Amino acid sequence: MSGVVNKSSPVMVRPSEEHGLVAATVQLSSLDQGVPPCAISSLLMFDQPIDKPIETIKQALSQALVDYRPVSGRLAGDRIACTTDEWGVPFVGASATCALDEVTVALLPDLAVAYAGSLCGDHEPLLQMQVTEFSCGGFVVAVTWNHILADGAGMGQFLQAVGELARGLPRPSVVPVRSATALGARGLPPSTVGAERSAMGFRPSKGEGAFLDITVPWSLIGRVRAQCARCTVFEAVAAVLWRCRTRAAIPDTAEQDQMAPLVFACNVRKLFGLGADDGYYGNCFVLQWVPATRAQVADGDIRDVVGLIRRAKEKIPELLEGGAAEREREQTPLYNILGVSSWRGVGLDEADFGGGRPARVMWHEELMVVPACAVLPPPCKGKDDDDGVNVASLCVKPEHADAFLAELAAM
Incomplete structure:
Protein backbone atom coordinates (compact mmCIF):
# COMPACT_ATOMS: atom_id res chain seq x y z
CA MET A 1 0.00 0.00 0.00
CA GLY A 184 39.14 23.01 25.62
CA ALA A 185 42.40 24.05 24.04
CA ARG A 186 42.40 21.08 21.70
CA GLY A 187 40.90 21.41 18.25
CA LEU A 188 41.67 20.69 14.64
CA PRO A 189 44.71 22.41 13.12
CA PRO A 190 44.05 24.52 10.00
CA SER A 191 45.45 21.88 7.64
CA THR A 192 43.03 19.28 8.95
CA VAL A 193 40.08 21.69 8.84
CA GLY A 194 40.81 22.25 5.15
CA ALA A 195 41.06 18.53 4.50
CA GLU A 196 37.82 17.84 6.37
CA ARG A 197 35.93 20.44 4.37
CA SER A 198 37.46 19.10 1.16
CA ALA A 199 36.26 15.59 2.01
CA MET A 200 32.68 16.79 2.51
CA GLY A 201 32.69 19.83 0.27
CA PHE A 202 31.34 18.30 -2.90
CA ARG A 203 28.24 19.84 -4.44
CA PRO A 204 25.25 17.56 -3.75
CA SER A 205 23.52 16.08 -6.79
CA LYS A 206 19.87 15.01 -6.83
CA GLY A 207 18.79 11.89 -8.65
CA GLU A 208 22.28 10.45 -9.11
CA GLY A 209 21.97 7.92 -6.31
CA ALA A 210 19.63 4.98 -5.73
CA PHE A 211 18.34 5.01 -2.15
CA LEU A 212 18.42 1.46 -0.75
CA ASP A 213 17.22 0.08 2.57
CA ILE A 214 19.38 -3.00 3.10
CA THR A 215 20.42 -5.46 5.78
CA VAL A 216 23.91 -6.91 6.23
CA PRO A 217 23.14 -10.39 7.64
CA TRP A 218 24.53 -11.46 11.00
CA SER A 219 25.75 -14.67 9.37
CA LEU A 220 27.96 -12.66 7.01
CA ILE A 221 29.17 -10.35 9.77
CA GLY A 222 29.98 -13.40 11.88
CA ARG A 223 32.05 -14.98 9.10
CA VAL A 224 34.06 -11.79 8.62
CA ARG A 225 34.67 -11.41 12.36
CA ALA A 226 35.70 -15.06 12.64
CA GLN A 227 38.45 -14.42 10.10
CA CYS A 228 39.65 -11.20 11.72
CA ALA A 229 40.69 -11.23 15.36
CA ARG A 230 39.10 -8.46 17.46
CA CYS A 231 37.10 -7.20 14.48
CA THR A 232 34.26 -4.88 15.52
CA VAL A 233 30.77 -4.97 14.01
CA PHE A 234 31.41 -1.60 12.35
CA GLU A 235 34.69 -2.80 10.79
CA ALA A 236 33.00 -5.91 9.42
CA VAL A 237 30.00 -4.03 8.03
CA ALA A 238 32.15 -1.27 6.53
CA ALA A 239 34.44 -3.85 4.89
CA VAL A 240 31.46 -5.69 3.38
CA LEU A 241 29.88 -2.49 2.05
CA TRP A 242 33.21 -1.25 0.71
CA ARG A 243 33.91 -4.50 -1.15
CA CYS A 244 30.40 -4.96 -2.58
CA ARG A 245 30.08 -1.35 -3.64
CA THR A 246 33.55 -1.28 -5.25
CA ARG A 247 32.86 -4.43 -7.24
CA ALA A 248 29.48 -3.16 -8.42
CA ALA A 249 30.24 0.49 -9.17
CA ILE A 250 33.88 0.70 -10.27
CA PRO A 251 34.63 -1.28 -13.46
CA ASP A 252 37.51 -3.73 -13.53
CA THR A 253 39.76 -2.14 -16.15
CA ALA A 254 43.36 -2.35 -17.18
CA GLU A 255 44.03 0.55 -14.80
CA GLN A 256 44.44 -1.66 -11.74
CA ASP A 257 45.85 1.10 -9.56
CA GLN A 258 42.74 3.29 -9.79
CA MET A 259 41.80 4.53 -6.34
CA ALA A 260 38.66 3.35 -4.50
CA PRO A 261 39.03 4.98 -1.06
CA LEU A 262 36.81 4.73 1.99
CA VAL A 263 35.96 7.71 4.21
CA PHE A 264 34.41 7.11 7.62
CA ALA A 265 33.36 9.33 10.49
CA CYS A 266 34.69 8.92 14.03
CA ASN A 267 33.20 10.49 17.16
CA VAL A 268 36.13 12.00 19.11
CA ARG A 269 34.28 13.49 22.09
CA LYS A 270 36.15 11.34 24.57
CA LEU A 271 39.12 10.33 22.46
CA PHE A 272 42.69 11.50 22.13
CA GLY A 273 42.57 14.15 24.83
CA LEU A 274 40.06 16.34 23.03
CA GLY A 275 38.11 16.61 26.27
CA ALA A 276 34.70 17.85 25.10
CA ASP A 277 32.57 18.94 28.04
CA ASP A 278 29.59 16.81 29.00
CA GLY A 279 26.50 18.11 27.23
CA TYR A 280 28.41 19.47 24.22
CA TYR A 281 26.18 19.11 21.15
CA GLY A 282 28.24 20.73 18.40
CA ASN A 283 30.23 18.76 15.86
CA CYS A 284 32.84 16.54 17.43
CA PHE A 285 33.87 14.06 14.79
CA VAL A 286 36.64 13.68 12.25
CA LEU A 287 36.69 12.01 8.86
CA GLN A 288 39.34 9.40 8.25
CA TRP A 289 40.47 8.68 4.71
CA VAL A 290 41.41 5.06 3.87
CA PRO A 291 43.33 4.99 0.57
CA ALA A 292 43.16 1.78 -1.42
CA THR A 293 43.05 0.65 -5.03
CA ARG A 294 40.10 -1.06 -6.61
CA ALA A 295 42.05 -4.31 -6.80
CA GLN A 296 42.87 -4.21 -3.06
CA VAL A 297 39.23 -3.75 -2.08
CA ALA A 298 37.44 -5.82 -4.72
CA ASP A 299 39.86 -8.73 -5.11
CA GLY A 300 41.99 -8.86 -1.96
CA ASP A 301 41.44 -11.00 1.11
CA ILE A 302 38.62 -9.63 3.30
CA ARG A 303 41.05 -9.74 6.23
CA ASP A 304 43.24 -7.24 4.43
CA VAL A 305 40.25 -4.97 3.77
CA VAL A 306 39.36 -5.02 7.47
CA GLY A 307 43.03 -4.38 8.25
CA LEU A 308 43.00 -1.21 6.14
CA ILE A 309 40.06 0.11 8.15
CA ARG A 310 41.58 -0.86 11.49
CA ARG A 311 44.94 0.76 10.75
CA ALA A 312 43.15 3.93 9.63
CA LYS A 313 41.29 4.02 12.96
CA GLU A 314 44.59 3.74 14.80
CA LYS A 315 45.89 6.79 12.92
CA ILE A 316 42.99 9.06 13.86
CA PRO A 317 45.05 10.87 16.57
CA GLU A 318 47.25 12.16 13.74
CA LEU A 319 44.27 14.17 12.44
CA LEU A 320 44.41 16.26 15.61
CA GLU A 321 48.07 16.97 14.95
CA GLY A 322 47.71 18.17 11.37
CA GLY A 323 48.51 14.93 9.62
CA ALA A 324 45.56 14.99 7.23
CA ALA A 325 46.76 17.40 4.57
CA GLU A 326 48.63 15.06 2.22
CA ARG A 327 45.88 13.02 0.58
CA GLU A 328 44.88 11.92 -2.88
CA ARG A 329 41.38 13.40 -2.61
CA GLU A 330 41.75 15.97 -5.33
CA GLN A 331 42.83 13.32 -7.86
CA THR A 332 40.15 10.75 -6.98
CA PRO A 333 36.89 10.78 -8.96
CA LEU A 334 33.97 11.47 -6.64
CA TYR A 335 32.12 8.29 -7.58
CA ASN A 336 35.12 6.18 -6.61
CA ILE A 337 34.80 7.31 -2.96
CA LEU A 338 32.56 5.57 -0.42
CA GLY A 339 31.55 7.31 2.81
CA VAL A 340 30.31 5.27 5.78
CA SER A 341 28.99 6.65 9.07
CA SER A 342 27.52 4.82 12.04
CA TRP A 343 24.43 6.06 13.87
CA ARG A 344 24.65 3.21 16.35
CA GLY A 345 25.32 4.47 19.86
CA VAL A 346 24.92 8.20 19.17
CA GLY A 347 21.61 8.50 21.04
CA LEU A 348 19.09 9.00 18.24
CA ASP A 349 17.38 5.76 19.25
CA GLU A 350 17.07 6.89 22.89
CA ALA A 351 14.55 9.68 22.30
CA ASP A 352 11.24 9.00 24.07
CA PHE A 353 8.27 11.36 23.64
CA GLY A 354 5.99 9.42 25.97
CA GLY A 355 5.40 6.01 24.38
CA GLY A 356 8.87 4.55 24.57
CA ARG A 357 11.87 4.59 22.29
CA PRO A 358 11.47 4.50 18.49
CA ALA A 359 10.74 1.22 16.78
CA ARG A 360 13.22 2.30 14.13
CA VAL A 361 15.59 5.14 13.27
CA MET A 362 15.96 5.88 9.58
CA TRP A 363 18.16 8.12 7.44
CA HIS A 364 16.92 9.33 4.10
CA GLU A 365 18.53 11.59 1.56
CA GLU A 366 17.94 12.30 -2.11
CA LEU A 367 21.03 14.46 -2.65
CA MET A 368 24.28 12.56 -3.09
CA VAL A 369 27.11 14.59 -1.52
CA VAL A 370 29.43 11.61 -1.76
CA PRO A 371 28.35 8.00 -2.28
CA ALA A 372 27.42 7.14 1.29
CA CYS A 373 25.96 4.56 3.66
CA ALA A 374 24.59 5.08 7.17
CA VAL A 375 24.79 2.15 9.58
CA LEU A 376 21.55 2.49 11.57
CA PRO A 377 20.68 1.66 15.20
CA PRO A 378 18.99 -1.67 15.93
CA PRO A 379 15.23 -1.86 16.44
CA CYS A 380 14.39 -0.54 19.90
CA LYS A 381 12.38 -3.48 21.15
CA GLY A 382 14.66 -4.65 23.93
CA LYS A 383 16.57 -6.89 21.53
CA ASP A 384 19.17 -6.47 18.81
CA ASP A 385 18.52 -6.79 15.09
CA ASP A 386 17.15 -10.28 14.38
CA ASP A 387 18.36 -10.54 10.80
CA GLY A 388 21.39 -8.29 10.67
CA VAL A 389 22.55 -4.69 10.71
CA ASN A 390 20.30 -2.20 8.93
CA VAL A 391 22.01 0.15 6.49
CA ALA A 392 20.53 3.06 4.55
CA SER A 393 22.49 3.46 1.34
CA LEU A 394 22.88 6.18 -1.24
CA CYS A 395 26.16 4.83 -2.53
CA VAL A 396 25.44 3.67 -6.09
CA LYS A 397 23.83 5.08 -9.18
CA PRO A 398 20.53 3.48 -10.21
CA GLU A 399 22.24 1.48 -12.94
CA HIS A 400 24.53 -0.15 -10.35
CA ALA A 401 21.92 -0.89 -7.68
CA ASP A 402 21.09 -4.44 -8.78
CA ALA A 403 24.76 -5.35 -9.06
CA PHE A 404 25.44 -3.95 -5.56
CA LEU A 405 22.60 -5.97 -4.04
CA ALA A 406 23.77 -9.08 -5.93
CA GLU A 407 27.30 -8.70 -4.58
CA LEU A 408 25.93 -8.39 -1.04
CA ALA A 409 23.77 -11.51 -1.49
CA ALA A 410 26.72 -13.46 -2.89
CA MET A 411 29.18 -12.74 -0.06
Whole structure:
Protein backbone atom coordinates (compact mmCIF):
# COMPACT_ATOMS: atom_id res chain seq x y z
CA MET A 1 0.00 0.00 0.00
CA SER A 2 1.22 3.48 -0.84
CA GLY A 3 0.05 6.10 1.63
CA VAL A 4 -0.55 9.80 1.14
CA VAL A 5 0.88 12.41 3.51
CA ASN A 6 -1.13 15.58 4.10
CA LYS A 7 0.94 18.42 5.54
CA SER A 8 -0.10 21.58 7.34
CA SER A 9 1.64 24.88 6.58
CA PRO A 10 4.87 25.34 8.56
CA VAL A 11 4.71 27.33 11.79
CA MET A 12 7.71 28.96 13.43
CA VAL A 13 8.35 27.48 16.89
CA ARG A 14 10.28 29.84 19.16
CA PRO A 15 11.62 29.48 22.71
CA SER A 16 8.75 29.39 25.17
CA GLU A 17 10.32 31.64 27.82
CA GLU A 18 11.58 35.18 27.55
CA HIS A 19 14.91 34.50 29.22
CA GLY A 20 15.69 32.21 26.30
CA LEU A 21 15.67 35.20 23.94
CA VAL A 22 18.86 36.82 25.12
CA ALA A 23 20.82 38.25 22.20
CA ALA A 24 23.98 36.23 21.75
CA THR A 25 26.30 34.61 19.23
CA VAL A 26 28.07 31.28 19.39
CA GLN A 27 31.55 30.89 17.94
CA LEU A 28 31.91 27.86 15.67
CA SER A 29 34.67 25.49 16.67
CA SER A 30 37.35 24.21 14.31
CA LEU A 31 35.39 20.96 14.13
CA ASP A 32 32.26 22.86 13.05
CA GLN A 33 34.22 24.78 10.45
CA GLY A 34 35.40 21.54 8.86
CA VAL A 35 31.78 20.71 7.98
CA PRO A 36 30.04 22.23 4.94
CA PRO A 37 26.45 23.50 5.33
CA CYS A 38 24.79 20.36 3.99
CA ALA A 39 21.44 19.05 5.22
CA ILE A 40 21.07 15.79 7.12
CA SER A 41 17.79 14.10 8.01
CA SER A 42 16.84 11.61 10.70
CA LEU A 43 13.42 9.95 10.95
CA LEU A 44 12.38 8.44 14.29
CA MET A 45 9.51 5.98 13.84
CA PHE A 46 7.31 5.28 16.88
CA ASP A 47 4.77 2.45 16.82
CA GLN A 48 3.35 3.20 20.29
CA PRO A 49 0.84 6.08 20.29
CA ILE A 50 0.92 9.09 22.59
CA ASP A 51 -1.77 11.69 23.21
CA LYS A 52 -1.83 14.41 20.54
CA PRO A 53 1.74 13.85 19.29
CA ILE A 54 1.85 16.94 17.06
CA GLU A 55 0.84 19.40 19.75
CA THR A 56 2.76 17.61 22.50
CA ILE A 57 6.04 17.58 20.58
CA LYS A 58 5.60 21.12 19.25
CA GLN A 59 5.18 22.43 22.79
CA ALA A 60 8.15 20.39 24.03
CA LEU A 61 10.27 21.73 21.16
CA SER A 62 9.44 25.30 22.22
CA GLN A 63 10.48 24.48 25.78
CA ALA A 64 13.70 22.81 24.65
CA LEU A 65 14.74 25.89 22.66
CA VAL A 66 14.99 27.83 25.91
CA ASP A 67 18.08 25.82 26.85
CA TYR A 68 19.12 25.06 23.27
CA ARG A 69 18.87 28.67 22.06
CA PRO A 70 21.42 28.33 19.20
CA VAL A 71 19.19 25.71 17.53
CA SER A 72 16.76 28.53 16.71
CA GLY A 73 19.53 30.82 15.43
CA ARG A 74 21.06 31.40 12.01
CA LEU A 75 24.56 31.13 10.58
CA ALA A 76 26.56 34.35 10.43
CA GLY A 77 30.02 33.67 9.05
CA ASP A 78 32.00 31.71 11.63
CA ARG A 79 29.26 32.10 14.25
CA ILE A 80 25.70 31.13 15.04
CA ALA A 81 23.68 34.28 15.67
CA CYS A 82 20.88 34.25 18.26
CA THR A 83 19.93 37.91 18.05
CA THR A 84 16.20 38.15 17.39
CA ASP A 85 13.01 36.62 18.74
CA GLU A 86 11.73 36.32 15.16
CA TRP A 87 13.88 33.27 14.53
CA GLY A 88 12.92 29.75 15.46
CA VAL A 89 12.40 26.23 14.11
CA PRO A 90 9.90 25.65 11.26
CA PHE A 91 7.50 22.91 12.36
CA VAL A 92 5.10 20.93 10.20
CA GLY A 93 2.26 18.73 11.45
CA ALA A 94 1.13 16.01 9.06
CA SER A 95 -1.08 12.94 8.77
CA ALA A 96 -0.64 9.81 6.66
CA THR A 97 -3.41 7.64 5.21
CA CYS A 98 -1.52 4.40 5.87
CA ALA A 99 -0.21 2.51 8.88
CA LEU A 100 3.40 2.88 10.00
CA ASP A 101 4.32 -0.66 8.97
CA GLU A 102 3.14 0.14 5.43
CA VAL A 103 5.69 2.91 4.91
CA THR A 104 7.84 2.35 1.85
CA VAL A 105 11.06 4.00 0.74
CA ALA A 106 9.05 6.03 -1.77
CA LEU A 107 7.09 7.66 1.08
CA LEU A 108 10.10 8.70 3.16
CA PRO A 109 10.69 12.08 1.44
CA ASP A 110 7.15 13.15 2.40
CA LEU A 111 7.88 12.56 6.10
CA ALA A 112 10.51 15.30 6.45
CA VAL A 113 10.92 18.99 5.64
CA ALA A 114 13.57 19.65 3.00
CA TYR A 115 15.74 22.70 2.40
CA ALA A 116 15.17 24.60 -0.82
CA GLY A 117 18.67 24.20 -2.24
CA SER A 118 21.43 21.63 -2.31
CA LEU A 119 23.22 23.41 0.55
CA CYS A 120 21.79 25.34 3.51
CA GLY A 121 22.06 29.12 3.26
CA ASP A 122 23.01 31.49 6.08
CA HIS A 123 19.49 32.95 6.11
CA GLU A 124 17.82 29.56 6.51
CA PRO A 125 16.85 27.85 9.78
CA LEU A 126 19.42 25.53 11.32
CA LEU A 127 16.75 22.92 12.10
CA GLN A 128 13.35 21.93 10.69
CA MET A 129 10.96 19.39 12.20
CA GLN A 130 7.94 17.43 11.00
CA VAL A 131 5.66 15.15 13.05
CA THR A 132 3.46 12.79 11.04
CA GLU A 133 0.59 10.83 12.57
CA PHE A 134 -0.37 7.47 11.01
CA SER A 135 -3.71 5.68 10.83
CA CYS A 136 -2.47 3.00 13.26
CA GLY A 137 -1.72 5.56 15.99
CA GLY A 138 2.02 5.51 15.39
CA PHE A 139 3.94 8.62 14.44
CA VAL A 140 7.24 9.76 12.92
CA VAL A 141 9.40 12.61 14.21
CA ALA A 142 11.67 13.83 11.41
CA VAL A 143 14.41 16.42 11.88
CA THR A 144 16.39 17.96 9.05
CA TRP A 145 19.28 20.12 10.13
CA ASN A 146 22.28 22.03 8.86
CA HIS A 147 25.24 19.79 9.66
CA ILE A 148 27.19 22.79 10.98
CA LEU A 149 24.76 22.94 13.92
CA ALA A 150 25.41 19.44 15.27
CA ASP A 151 26.55 15.94 14.48
CA GLY A 152 24.48 12.81 15.07
CA ALA A 153 25.40 12.60 18.74
CA GLY A 154 24.52 16.25 19.29
CA MET A 155 21.15 15.84 17.57
CA GLY A 156 20.52 12.70 19.60
CA GLN A 157 21.07 14.71 22.78
CA PHE A 158 18.71 17.45 21.60
CA LEU A 159 15.92 15.02 20.68
CA GLN A 160 16.28 13.27 24.03
CA ALA A 161 15.80 16.68 25.68
CA VAL A 162 12.64 17.35 23.64
CA GLY A 163 11.40 13.91 24.64
CA GLU A 164 12.00 14.55 28.33
CA LEU A 165 10.01 17.77 28.16
CA ALA A 166 7.23 16.02 26.24
CA ARG A 167 7.05 13.52 29.12
CA GLY A 168 6.61 16.34 31.64
CA LEU A 169 10.12 16.90 33.02
CA PRO A 170 10.69 20.55 33.99
CA ARG A 171 14.15 20.76 32.38
CA PRO A 172 16.39 18.50 30.28
CA SER A 173 18.45 16.12 32.41
CA VAL A 174 21.64 17.00 30.50
CA VAL A 175 22.76 20.62 30.64
CA PRO A 176 23.51 21.58 27.01
CA VAL A 177 26.79 23.19 26.00
CA ARG A 178 27.46 24.74 22.58
CA SER A 179 30.41 27.10 23.12
CA ALA A 180 33.56 26.32 21.16
CA THR A 181 35.49 26.60 24.43
CA ALA A 182 33.76 23.39 25.55
CA LEU A 183 36.37 21.58 23.46
CA GLY A 184 39.14 23.01 25.62
CA ALA A 185 42.40 24.05 24.04
CA ARG A 186 42.40 21.08 21.70
CA GLY A 187 40.90 21.41 18.25
CA LEU A 188 41.67 20.69 14.64
CA PRO A 189 44.71 22.41 13.12
CA PRO A 190 44.05 24.52 10.00
CA SER A 191 45.45 21.88 7.64
CA THR A 192 43.03 19.28 8.95
CA VAL A 193 40.08 21.69 8.84
CA GLY A 194 40.81 22.25 5.15
CA ALA A 195 41.06 18.53 4.50
CA GLU A 196 37.82 17.84 6.37
CA ARG A 197 35.93 20.44 4.37
CA SER A 198 37.46 19.10 1.16
CA ALA A 199 36.26 15.59 2.01
CA MET A 200 32.68 16.79 2.51
CA GLY A 201 32.69 19.83 0.27
CA PHE A 202 31.34 18.30 -2.90
CA ARG A 203 28.24 19.84 -4.44
CA PRO A 204 25.25 17.56 -3.75
CA SER A 205 23.52 16.08 -6.79
CA LYS A 206 19.87 15.01 -6.83
CA GLY A 207 18.79 11.89 -8.65
CA GLU A 208 22.28 10.45 -9.11
CA GLY A 209 21.97 7.92 -6.31
CA ALA A 210 19.63 4.98 -5.73
CA PHE A 211 18.34 5.01 -2.15
CA LEU A 212 18.42 1.46 -0.75
CA ASP A 213 17.22 0.08 2.57
CA ILE A 214 19.38 -3.00 3.10
CA THR A 215 20.42 -5.46 5.78
CA VAL A 216 23.91 -6.91 6.23
CA PRO A 217 23.14 -10.39 7.64
CA TRP A 218 24.53 -11.46 11.00
CA SER A 219 25.75 -14.67 9.37
CA LEU A 220 27.96 -12.66 7.01
CA ILE A 221 29.17 -10.35 9.77
CA GLY A 222 29.98 -13.40 11.88
CA ARG A 223 32.05 -14.98 9.10
CA VAL A 224 34.06 -11.79 8.62
CA ARG A 225 34.67 -11.41 12.36
CA ALA A 226 35.70 -15.06 12.64
CA GLN A 227 38.45 -14.42 10.10
CA CYS A 228 39.65 -11.20 11.72
CA ALA A 229 40.69 -11.23 15.36
CA ARG A 230 39.10 -8.46 17.46
CA CYS A 231 37.10 -7.20 14.48
CA THR A 232 34.26 -4.88 15.52
CA VAL A 233 30.77 -4.97 14.01
CA PHE A 234 31.41 -1.60 12.35
CA GLU A 235 34.69 -2.80 10.79
CA ALA A 236 33.00 -5.91 9.42
CA VAL A 237 30.00 -4.03 8.03
CA ALA A 238 32.15 -1.27 6.53
CA ALA A 239 34.44 -3.85 4.89
CA VAL A 240 31.46 -5.69 3.38
CA LEU A 241 29.88 -2.49 2.05
CA TRP A 242 33.21 -1.25 0.71
CA ARG A 243 33.91 -4.50 -1.15
CA CYS A 244 30.40 -4.96 -2.58
CA ARG A 245 30.08 -1.35 -3.64
CA THR A 246 33.55 -1.28 -5.25
CA ARG A 247 32.86 -4.43 -7.24
CA ALA A 248 29.48 -3.16 -8.42
CA ALA A 249 30.24 0.49 -9.17
CA ILE A 250 33.88 0.70 -10.27
CA PRO A 251 34.63 -1.28 -13.46
CA ASP A 252 37.51 -3.73 -13.53
CA THR A 253 39.76 -2.14 -16.15
CA ALA A 254 43.36 -2.35 -17.18
CA GLU A 255 44.03 0.55 -14.80
CA GLN A 256 44.44 -1.66 -11.74
CA ASP A 257 45.85 1.10 -9.56
CA GLN A 258 42.74 3.29 -9.79
CA MET A 259 41.80 4.53 -6.34
CA ALA A 260 38.66 3.35 -4.50
CA PRO A 261 39.03 4.98 -1.06
CA LEU A 262 36.81 4.73 1.99
CA VAL A 263 35.96 7.71 4.21
CA PHE A 264 34.41 7.11 7.62
CA ALA A 265 33.36 9.33 10.49
CA CYS A 266 34.69 8.92 14.03
CA ASN A 267 33.20 10.49 17.16
CA VAL A 268 36.13 12.00 19.11
CA ARG A 269 34.28 13.49 22.09
CA LYS A 270 36.15 11.34 24.57
CA LEU A 271 39.12 10.33 22.46
CA PHE A 272 42.69 11.50 22.13
CA GLY A 273 42.57 14.15 24.83
CA LEU A 274 40.06 16.34 23.03
CA GLY A 275 38.11 16.61 26.27
CA ALA A 276 34.70 17.85 25.10
CA ASP A 277 32.57 18.94 28.04
CA ASP A 278 29.59 16.81 29.00
CA GLY A 279 26.50 18.11 27.23
CA TYR A 280 28.41 19.47 24.22
CA TYR A 281 26.18 19.11 21.15
CA GLY A 282 28.24 20.73 18.40
CA ASN A 283 30.23 18.76 15.86
CA CYS A 284 32.84 16.54 17.43
CA PHE A 285 33.87 14.06 14.79
CA VAL A 286 36.64 13.68 12.25
CA LEU A 287 36.69 12.01 8.86
CA GLN A 288 39.34 9.40 8.25
CA TRP A 289 40.47 8.68 4.71
CA VAL A 290 41.41 5.06 3.87
CA PRO A 291 43.33 4.99 0.57
CA ALA A 292 43.16 1.78 -1.42
CA THR A 293 43.05 0.65 -5.03
CA ARG A 294 40.10 -1.06 -6.61
CA ALA A 295 42.05 -4.31 -6.80
CA GLN A 296 42.87 -4.21 -3.06
CA VAL A 297 39.23 -3.75 -2.08
CA ALA A 298 37.44 -5.82 -4.72
CA ASP A 299 39.86 -8.73 -5.11
CA GLY A 300 41.99 -8.86 -1.96
CA ASP A 301 41.44 -11.00 1.11
CA ILE A 302 38.62 -9.63 3.30
CA ARG A 303 41.05 -9.74 6.23
CA ASP A 304 43.24 -7.24 4.43
CA VAL A 305 40.25 -4.97 3.77
CA VAL A 306 39.36 -5.02 7.47
CA GLY A 307 43.03 -4.38 8.25
CA LEU A 308 43.00 -1.21 6.14
CA ILE A 309 40.06 0.11 8.15
CA ARG A 310 41.58 -0.86 11.49
CA ARG A 311 44.94 0.76 10.75
CA ALA A 312 43.15 3.93 9.63
CA LYS A 313 41.29 4.02 12.96
CA GLU A 314 44.59 3.74 14.80
CA LYS A 315 45.89 6.79 12.92
CA ILE A 316 42.99 9.06 13.86
CA PRO A 317 45.05 10.87 16.57
CA GLU A 318 47.25 12.16 13.74
CA LEU A 319 44.27 14.17 12.44
CA LEU A 320 44.41 16.26 15.61
CA GLU A 321 48.07 16.97 14.95
CA GLY A 322 47.71 18.17 11.37
CA GLY A 323 48.51 14.93 9.62
CA ALA A 324 45.56 14.99 7.23
CA ALA A 325 46.76 17.40 4.57
CA GLU A 326 48.63 15.06 2.22
CA ARG A 327 45.88 13.02 0.58
CA GLU A 328 44.88 11.92 -2.88
CA ARG A 329 41.38 13.40 -2.61
CA GLU A 330 41.75 15.97 -5.33
CA GLN A 331 42.83 13.32 -7.86
CA THR A 332 40.15 10.75 -6.98
CA PRO A 333 36.89 10.78 -8.96
CA LEU A 334 33.97 11.47 -6.64
CA TYR A 335 32.12 8.29 -7.58
CA ASN A 336 35.12 6.18 -6.61
CA ILE A 337 34.80 7.31 -2.96
CA LEU A 338 32.56 5.57 -0.42
CA GLY A 339 31.55 7.31 2.81
CA VAL A 340 30.31 5.27 5.78
CA SER A 341 28.99 6.65 9.07
CA SER A 342 27.52 4.82 12.04
CA TRP A 343 24.43 6.06 13.87
CA ARG A 344 24.65 3.21 16.35
CA GLY A 345 25.32 4.47 19.86
CA VAL A 346 24.92 8.20 19.17
CA GLY A 347 21.61 8.50 21.04
CA LEU A 348 19.09 9.00 18.24
CA ASP A 349 17.38 5.76 19.25
CA GLU A 350 17.07 6.89 22.89
CA ALA A 351 14.55 9.68 22.30
CA ASP A 352 11.24 9.00 24.07
CA PHE A 353 8.27 11.36 23.64
CA GLY A 354 5.99 9.42 25.97
CA GLY A 355 5.40 6.01 24.38
CA GLY A 356 8.87 4.55 24.57
CA ARG A 357 11.87 4.59 22.29
CA PRO A 358 11.47 4.50 18.49
CA ALA A 359 10.74 1.22 16.78
CA ARG A 360 13.22 2.30 14.13
CA VAL A 361 15.59 5.14 13.27
CA MET A 362 15.96 5.88 9.58
CA TRP A 363 18.16 8.12 7.44
CA HIS A 364 16.92 9.33 4.10
CA GLU A 365 18.53 11.59 1.56
CA GLU A 366 17.94 12.30 -2.11
CA LEU A 367 21.03 14.46 -2.65
CA MET A 368 24.28 12.56 -3.09
CA VAL A 369 27.11 14.59 -1.52
CA VAL A 370 29.43 11.61 -1.76
CA PRO A 371 28.35 8.00 -2.28
CA ALA A 372 27.42 7.14 1.29
CA CYS A 373 25.96 4.56 3.66
CA ALA A 374 24.59 5.08 7.17
CA VAL A 375 24.79 2.15 9.58
CA LEU A 376 21.55 2.49 11.57
CA PRO A 377 20.68 1.66 15.20
CA PRO A 378 18.99 -1.67 15.93
CA PRO A 379 15.23 -1.86 16.44
CA CYS A 380 14.39 -0.54 19.90
CA LYS A 381 12.38 -3.48 21.15
CA GLY A 382 14.66 -4.65 23.93
CA LYS A 383 16.57 -6.89 21.53
CA ASP A 384 19.17 -6.47 18.81
CA ASP A 385 18.52 -6.79 15.09
CA ASP A 386 17.15 -10.28 14.38
CA ASP A 387 18.36 -10.54 10.80
CA GLY A 388 21.39 -8.29 10.67
CA VAL A 389 22.55 -4.69 10.71
CA ASN A 390 20.30 -2.20 8.93
CA VAL A 391 22.01 0.15 6.49
CA ALA A 392 20.53 3.06 4.55
CA SER A 393 22.49 3.46 1.34
CA LEU A 394 22.88 6.18 -1.24
CA CYS A 395 26.16 4.83 -2.53
CA VAL A 396 25.44 3.67 -6.09
CA LYS A 397 23.83 5.08 -9.18
CA PRO A 398 20.53 3.48 -10.21
CA GLU A 399 22.24 1.48 -12.94
CA HIS A 400 24.53 -0.15 -10.35
CA ALA A 401 21.92 -0.89 -7.68
CA ASP A 402 21.09 -4.44 -8.78
CA ALA A 403 24.76 -5.35 -9.06
CA PHE A 404 25.44 -3.95 -5.56
CA LEU A 405 22.60 -5.97 -4.04
CA ALA A 406 23.77 -9.08 -5.93
CA GLU A 407 27.30 -8.70 -4.58
CA LEU A 408 25.93 -8.39 -1.04
CA ALA A 409 23.77 -11.51 -1.49
CA ALA A 410 26.72 -13.46 -2.89
CA MET A 411 29.18 -12.74 -0.06
